Amino acid sequence: MATLHILSHSPFADSRLASCLRLLGADDALLLTGDAVYALQPGTANLQALQLMPDNIMLYALEEDLAARGLQASGRAQAVDYPTFVELCTRYAKVNSWL
Numbered sequence: 001m002a003t004l005h006i007l008s009h010s011p012f013a014d015s016r017l018a019s020c021l022r023l024l025g026a027d028d029a030l031l032l033t034g035d036a037v038y039a040l041q042p043g044t045a046n047l048q049a050l051q052l053m054p055d056n057i058m059l060y061a062l063e064e065d066l067a068a069r070g071l072q073a074s075g076r077a078q079a080v081d082y083p084t085f086v087e088l089c090t091r092y093a094k095v096n097s098w099l
Contacts, residue, residue: 002027004092008034011046016098021049029058031088032077037065040074051075060088 005028011017017039024030030053032039039046040061050059055076063079066072073079080088089095 001093002029003094003096004029004031004088006031006033006095006097007036007039008032009098010035011039017046018049020098021053024053024057026054026056029060029088029092031080031085032059032061033065033085034062035065035069037061037069037071040066040071040077042074047074050077060084 003025005020005024007016007020007030009016013035017036020030030050039050041047053059053076059077060080061071061073061077062085063073063081066079
């Protein structure tokens with residue numbers, strides 16, 4: 001069952017990103033929102049970990065949160081707007097918010 005994982009906390013504050021990456025299934029996707037978009041900062045171990053995910057796992061980042069933090073979607077990360085965020089929640093069988 002494909003799951004959309006939504007992560008909103010800074011990857012520098014705790015281990016949620018690492019825990020999430022360990023649990024991703026082959027058909028899952030990861031959406032970075034809020035401070036979680038800091039994982040896309042160039043030259044960080046977090047970005048390297050995201051780049052090592054299998055190609056079949058989709059990686060998204062919320063455009064508004066990227067812009068608010070002066071970041072851009074890089075590499076395999078696809079920037080999405082709020083309507084696409086909602087559509088992603090309906091596309092996957094389950095949605096798991098990492099609170």
